[in-house]
Amino acid sequence: MRSRLIVVLVALAVAIVALYGLPRAYFLTDLIHDAEAQETRHVADIAAIAIAERGRGADDVTPDFLESFLQTQESLTFVAADGSRVRVGFPAEADSAEDIVATRPLPDGGEITLRRSADLIDQRVEDALMPLFLVGLALVILAPLLMWGLAERLSRPFRELAGVAERIGQGHFDEPIRHHRVAEAEAIAEALRRASARWAELMRRERDIAANASHELRTPISALRVEIEDLASWPQTPPDVAAELHSYLPQLDRLNAAVRTYLDAAQAQRLTDVDTVDLVPVVRAAMQRWEAPAEGARSAVASVLVEEPEGPMPVRASQATVGQILDLLFRxxxxxxxxxxxxxxxxxxxxxxxxxxxxxxxxxxxxKARAAASQTALEVDGRVSIVDGHSTLLLPRAPGGTASRVS
Structure with a gap:
């Protein structure tokens, strides 16, 4: 999601720069050409008036006089009434069809021609367009960084919710789901809260059913079998009735075996549904929590690991559940x-x-704390036993691991 947002936003920024920059560049180019042409015509008018006044005073039109009207990369050609020609500025070989040219007639029959070089116009267009180009280039360079930050901010709530959904799917139904300012993200978060609460209740009921099924189903079946055997062995029971009662016993055994198979399958499914977690780092984390608790949170207690494990010790339980059991035992x-x-x-x-x-x-x-730890352990098919006042937590092993075995 984030990468797609970045691509879309960067493409949008580039499109905006292009849609603004290209028309702006054409507009500036035309504006500079018009301004240069107007200035050339204005200078030609002034030069024509000055030369005409100089002719009335019987003064010669000299190159130095003509050069006073010129700027860089301009030329001025004076053609007298007798056909004599004086040119100042850049040489005639540098003339171009793209030059701006302004010609003015003189009262005595001569004329002047002012030419402004196309190279000068191009240079001024380039100078005018350079800031626009640099601003556009800066925007194109900065756009990915800005859009990355914007995409990061927009996608963060949804990435957090994706992680929360993943952990809920792994069985962490108590995973905290924080509120979000984005309405869509908050709607998803609220749906996850409701779903996790319902799933937690369904899992609790399933565990209760699985825990009570053995007692609620197998015990009455066994009691019924004993009653039938007793009834069949009574002296008052006729032989044909006793034989009929004995014929019921295989059916009860089949029913008992079916119930046992169902309970074993349900337990195996529960073990498959839970997470696999390495017990070693979870224990270390619990020891650290209780050695240096947050201020005002709980009392501290020192702990030491008797023997360093040789390797990982995977068990079938979620990290949150194991941490909760250990916290209760440390409590x-x-x-x-x-x-x-x-x-x-x-x-x-x-x-x-x-x-x-x-x-x-x-x-x-x-x-109280031990009882709560024992109840929580039963939810993941583990157990907490107390021997000589000391607590022992047993959790179903998962495949793998190289930790030391004990008898």
Whole structure:
């Protein structure tokens, strides 16, 4: 979008310069030619009057006298009544058909011819057109820079919204969407806000259904199977009825297997839909946030990474979700009065692991933050476990990575 805007705006600027500059250049050229022709005629009139007055006084018309009427690149030819000729200025060999020529008759039968060189006219036209050309050239050179800035400003809201839409598509439904002054951009932003809110609600309901489906579906099926087996084994049950009841059990097993297949497929789909993020930089970022929090934002707690990971540790979760879980666990460490948090990273075949060992714990204030972290981890098929008062976050591993494995 930005490149197309730049091309369109630069082409528009060049067209404006051309549409203004070309007619202006022709107008100036004609104006200078007319002014030079008028000035030539005016000088010829003055010279004719002066020469006529000099003739009445019986004074000779000398070359020095004639040169007093000339400027650079002009010539003046005096033809006396007796046919004698005097020429001053540039030589006759330099005459051109494009010169401006003014001829005036004299009272005694002679005449004068004033000629202004075409080279002089061209030079004055060039001098007049040069500022116009330089201004046009400057506009053409500056236009891409100015238009780039304008296109950058016009396209920035839409590029930001494109990035927001990309992150929402990756599952970051809590992505902040700022307001824009451009009406079209604000309309798109508002549509994205509504869409992200609806998608977040749909995903929450889907996770709730997936989390409760095992209990709500498989438990009654298993209970029904047990009841049928008990009923079939009662002494009061006739043999033919017991045989009929036993024939129902394979159908219940098929139903149970179908439910289990559906739940496994739903879980695999959820794992495919979420992002893949490297756990190592996310953990480092969380440690830095809690070691040097913003002023007035939260209490700080020192942390240290026990062992440097050997490589990346990709897990199936969004960066925002992992950061939120870690923030809750660090919040829990602060609430418990810990003075140091030892962070250990590792992985198994199925999970990436982050273990937070607290030192200096003095005043436990409840498990609210831990419970919130555990609930958030369940949304990405992870879990938070507490062993000896220390927190361990387990997240499903993604393919790849060379980080150290732990048992």
């Amino acid at each position: 829990d460490a602060v609430d418990r009065g810990a003075t140091l948090v030892r962070v250990q990273l590792g992985c198994t075949d199925a999970f990436g692991r982050v273990r937070l060992s607290l030192e200096g714990e003095t005043s436990p204030t409840g498990d």
